[in-house]
Amino acid sequence: MSPPVRLRMRLQIRLGGAFAAALLAVALGLTLALAPAGPALAVQPDEVLDDPALEARAREISAELRCLVCRNESIDDSNADLARDLRLLVRERLVAGDSNDEVRTYMVDRFGEYVLLKPTFSVANMALWFGGPALLLAGGWASWRYVRRARPGAAAASAPLTEDENARVAALMRDED
Amino acid sequence: MIAELGHFALILALMASLAQAVAPLIGAQMRWADWMRVGEPAAGLAFVLTLASFAALTTAFVTSDFSVALVASNSHSAKPMLYKVSGVWGNHEGSLLLWVLILTLYGALIAGLGGNLPQALKARTLAVQGAIGAAFLAFLLFTSNPFLRLPNPPLDGNDLNPLLQDPGLAFHPPFLYLGYVGLSTAFSFAVAALIEGRVDAAWARWVRPWALAAWMFLTVGIALGSYWAYYELGWGGWWFWDPVENASFMPWLAAAALLHCAIVVEKRDTLKSWTILLAIIGFSLSLLGTFIVRSGLLTSVHAFASDPTRGVFILAILVVAVGGSLALFAWRAPKLSPGGVFAMSSRESFLVANNLLLSVACAVVLLGTMMPLIREAWDGGRISVGAPFFDLAFTPFMVALAVVLPVGAMIPWKRGKIGRTLRRLWPAAALAFAVAALVWALQTGRSALAPVGIALAIWIIGGAVIELGARVGRGGLGRLARLPRADWGKAMAHCGLGLTIFGIAALSAWESEAIRALRPGATVETGGYAFRFDSVAPLAGPNYSAERGTFTVFKGDAEIGVLSPEKRFFPVQRTTTSEAAIDSGLLRDLYVVLGDRQEADPSAYAVRIYVKPFANWIWIGALVMALGGLMSLTDRRYRVGAAARRAPSAAPVAAE
Numbered sequence: 001m002s003p004p005v006r007l008r009m010r011l012q013i014r015l016g017g018a019f020a021a022a023l024l025a026v027a028l029g030l031t032l033a034l035a036p037a038g039p040a041l042a043v044q045p046d047e048v049l050d051d052p053a054l055e056a057r058a059r060e061i062s063a064e065l066r067c068l069v070c071r072n073e074s075i076d077d078s079n080a081d082l083a084r085d086l087r088l089l090v091r092e093r094l095v096a097g098d099s100n101d102e103v104r105t106y107m108v109d110r111f112g113e114y115v116l117l118k119p120t121f122s123v124a125n126m127a128l129w130f131g132g133p134a135l136l137l138a139g140g141w142a143s144w145r146y147v148r149r150a151r152p153g154a155a156a157a158s159a160p161l162t163e164d165e166n167a168r169v170a171a172l173m174r175d176e177d
Numbered sequence: 178m179i180a181e182l183g184h185f186a187l188i189l190a191l192m193a194s195l196a197q198a199v200a201p202l203i204g205a206q207m208r209w210a211d212w213m214r215v216g217e218p219a220a221g222l223a224f225v226l227t228l229a230s231f232a233a234l235t236t237a238f239v240t241s242d243f244s245v246a247l248v249a250s251n252s253h254s255a256k257p258m259l260y261k262v263s264g265v266w267g268n269h270e271g272s273l274l275l276w277v278l279i280l281t282l283y284g285a286l287i288a289g290l291g292g293n294l295p296q297a298l299k300a301r302t303l304a305v306q307g308a309i310g311a312a313f314l315a316f317l318l319f320t321s322n323p324f325l326r327l328p329n330p331p332l333d334g335n336d337l338n339p340l341l342q343d344p345g346l347a348f349h350p351p352f353l354y355l356g357y358v359g360l361s362t363a364f365s366f367a368v369a370a371l372i373e374g375r376v377d378a379a380w381a382r383w384v385r386p387w388a389l390a391a392w393m394f395l396t397v398g399i400a401l402g403s404y405w406a407y408y409e410l411g412w413g414g415w416w417f418w419d420p421v422e423n424a425s426f427m428p429w430l431a432a433a434a435l436l437h438c439a440i441v442v443e444k445r446d447t448l449k450s451w452t453i454l455l456a457i458i459g460f461s462l463s464l465l466g467t468f469i470v471r472s473g474l475l476t477s478v479h480a481f482a483s484d485p486t487r488g489v490f491i492l493a494i495l496v497v498a499v500g501g502s503l504a505l506f507a508w509r510a511p512k513l514s515p516g517g518v519f520a521m522s523s524r525e526s527f528l529v530a531n532n533l534l535l536s537v538a539c540a541v542v543l544l545g546t547m548m549p550l551i552r553e554a555w556d557g558g559r560i561s562v563g564a565p566f567f568d569l570a571f572t573p574f575m576v577a578l579a580v581v582l583p584v585g586a587m588i589p590w591k592r593g594k595i596g597r598t599l600r601r602l603w604p605a606a607a608l609a610f611a612v613a614a615l616v617w618a619l620q621t622g623r624s625a626l627a628p629v630g631i632a633l634a635i636w637i638i639g640g641a642v643i644e645l646g647a648r649v650g651r652g653g654l655g656r657l658a659r660l661p662r663a664d665w666g667k668a669m670a671h672c673g674l675g676l677t678i679f680g681i682a683a684l685s686a687w688e689s690e691a692i693r694a695l696r697p698g699a700t701v702e703t704g705g706y707a708f709r710f711d712s713v714a715p716l717a718g719p720n721y722s723a724e725r726g727t728f729t730v731f732k733g734d735a736e737i738g739v740l741s742p743e744k745r746f747f748p749v750q751r752t753t754t755s756e757a758a759i760d761s762g763l764l765r766d767l768y769v770v771l772g773d774r775q776e777a778d779p780s781a782y783a784v785r786i787y788v789k790p791f792a793n794w795i796w797i798g799a800l801v802m803a804l805g806g807l808m809s810l811t812d813r814r815y816r817v818g819a820a821a822r823r824a825p826s827a828a829p830v831a832a833e
Contacts, residue, residue, distance in 0.1 A: 042412060045694035045783050046775070066561045072419045074563065077412060117563030119548075124558055128548045132541040132570055139533045147526050150447065152518040152592070172444070 183233025184324040190226035191314040197307030201300035216303035217288040224285035244330035253336035255720040263347040270323035279358040301369035336749035345405030356395025357463040362387035364460035371509040376449040381442035392432040393806035400799035418567040424466030430539035431459035447516025461499040520592040527585025538574040579633040583640025605639025630682020637675035641668040662812040670805030677798030683791035704788025707731040721745040726771040742771040
């Protein structure tokens with residue numbers, strides 16, 4: 001059996017245990033707002049590629065791939081066995097000459113979009129990516145209207161202060177110092 | 178016996194909270210003064226009873242009473258005392274009890290400190306606070322009773338997750354809860370004001386200290402959690418955009434927005450509906466966070482299904498509290514009178530922009546956190562939303578906020594000139610550009626992150642200094658010392674934000690790392706430092722065994738120090754943790770982690786070494802922010818009730 005085939009079989013076995021692992025992670029990890037996810041020595045020395053440029057690309061890609069059995073951790077941060085297998089797989093593809101995008105596509109083909117920590121710009125993810133900017137525009141427009149209406153002279157000319165209000169201004173001004 | 182007393186006290190606390198929720202509300206509606214007065218003793222009683230219950234649970238943990246199920250599954254007799262105590266809230270039931278304890282504490286504080294609040298407003302506020310308390314006490318008693326006994330107690334306990342056996346657990350959750358439960362006070366005030374139909378400058382003055390205190394604690398809590406992750410997890414990550422982290426970050430953003438718009442209500446009597454809405458949203462996000470963490474919904478849909486009662490119960494609380502308050506808002510808010518006038522370029526407009534940016538940033542975090550769940554319900558699509566998304570989608574709003582901040586902080590109220598304010602700020606802008614250019618030139622070929630971050634930091638801090646200078650005028654140091662503490666607080670909080678931005682940018686851009694398999698005696702160089710791996714020796718801890726490595730660090734020929742990272746094995750839970758060794762400094766942290774023995778070469782160990790420039794400024798900045806909050810809080814104008822003494826002269830703006 002060639003090493004990649006063996007690696008892939010191991011991956012399948014591990015993913016079978018993913019459900020149990022997820023439950024375990026919940027049982028262990030959920031006790032706190034910031035429950036740490038695990039002691040880590042994520043990237044092992046024997047994984048590191050000799051070519052620093054290639055290794056840098058591997059790190060960049062791994063930071064955006066999810067460790068499928070972990071709580072929201074990238075394979076670059078996780079010390080799970082599965083994460084190690086995926087890191088090796090990424091490096092194997094890079095050594096074989098894949099571009100960064102080809103490696104990502106390769107991973108998505110096998111594990112689904114779930115493996116990407118940064119979802120694609122697809123139609124289904126429109127709300128996710130454009131929700132913020134859309135809200136900014138809508139909120140900006142509403143604020144603009146509000147502020148315009150609040151301009152002096154926008155509605156009725158601002159009435160002179162009443163005696164009561166004058167007293168209050170004086171009280172506030174005293175407070176300023 | 179003590180556990181039963183604790184359980185009984187908890188039941189009584191529920192009764193007291195129910196009384197607190199009902200009587201004052203009826204009293205305020207019918208104008209029965211004696212019914213309204215019930216709120217105060219009831220709030221005090223609920224707190225004392227919850228405290229007694231908490232003390233009972235703590236006693237069970239400290240004395241290792243393994244007949245209590247919770248103690249048996251989360252403690253161990255050999256655990257150090259600090260972790261026996263902090264273990265009380267290192268689990269679901271105990272942490273909820275702490276949550277309720279803090280909630281009732283705030284209720285008691287409103288009762289005790291709010292002596293000058295108008296009676297009806299105080300009664301209604303206490304009633305809302307009591308209702309929240311009753312809901313959570315019921316949740317605790319019916320789904321998560323911490324005092325359940327075991328028929329056959331084990332000889333020893335199951336121990337606490339070793340990752341939680343850290344001083345971080347002792348301090349991080351209490352501060353975090355003081356923060357996000359503290360937002361319940363602003364919520365209660367907002368709902369009370371809506372019932373009353375009256376919001377005015379005096380109301381804003383009463384609410385602001387509570388919101389400020391909550392925000393301050395939340396800042397400290399989040400910073401502590403982040404620092405804990407930094408040293409405990411072993412690769413120096415300090416923020417992961419994890420759903421559970423986001424759950425604490427969203428209320429922080431909302432509270433920051435609330436603080437700023439409450440100033441507008443207080444000083445200019447405008448933006449009232451929005452302030453009320455933010456107070457509701459802030460605590461709603463706290464509840465949502467509690468729901469996310471306690472139900473396990475976002476970590477795994479399966480965990481939610483495995484114990485649906487808890488999730489459904491909190492969901493019900495969430496729906497009633499959020500739905501009810503928003504419905505009340507929709508009904509009452511239109512009746513609130515619109516406020517004073519202001520020009521397009523004014524402090525008010527800039528604070529509107531501040532609120533817009535903070536709210537949108539908060540919404541982005543909410544979208545990212547909830548989207549995997551929404552997609553799964555919508556079309557069954559399984560997606561992950563992690564750090565790379567948030568870095569890209571969240572950061573632009575913070576950058577925009579940093580750009581407008583110094584201008585907004587300085588422009589006059591009501592009517593100002595942006596050009597004039599910018600002219601006064603030019604030294605800060607010039608310095609920011611100059612330093613950014615210098616950094617850009619020095620670091621050749623790296624990302625623009627560091628120069629941009631540093632420019633923003635200088636712009637914010639420089640702006641705060643110039644503003645303080647402008648307030649002083651020609652008055653000299655004497656006048657500087659006499660400035661109101663609120664002005665000092667504002668400048669400090671803004672400077673703190675600048676420092677945090679600086680730390681984040683510098684650390685993210687300039688970190689260097691080495692991952693090697695090392696034999697004792699070998700040396701690694703990274704980030705301008707040389708690390709010599711001297712030896713590994715076994716070590717026995719109180720409830721673990723460890724291997725301790727020794728590294729000597731050199732810069733050039735000079736010896737900087739010795740670092741001793743450990744790898745600990747906890748036999749009870751059969752878990753290994755790694756304790757990083759960190760040499761902390763203002764300019765850089767040296768961070769060394771000892772890993773496993775190598776299979777290929779048994780005399781070699783996997784070792785990770787990092788040089789992290791300016792890392793500590795991230796948390797120093799957060800602490801300075803919190804200190805700024807504390808400074809404002811001690812301003813005499815915000816002493817609770819200060820406004821009430823003037824209330825008769827402050828013309829209330831009635832809704833009817």
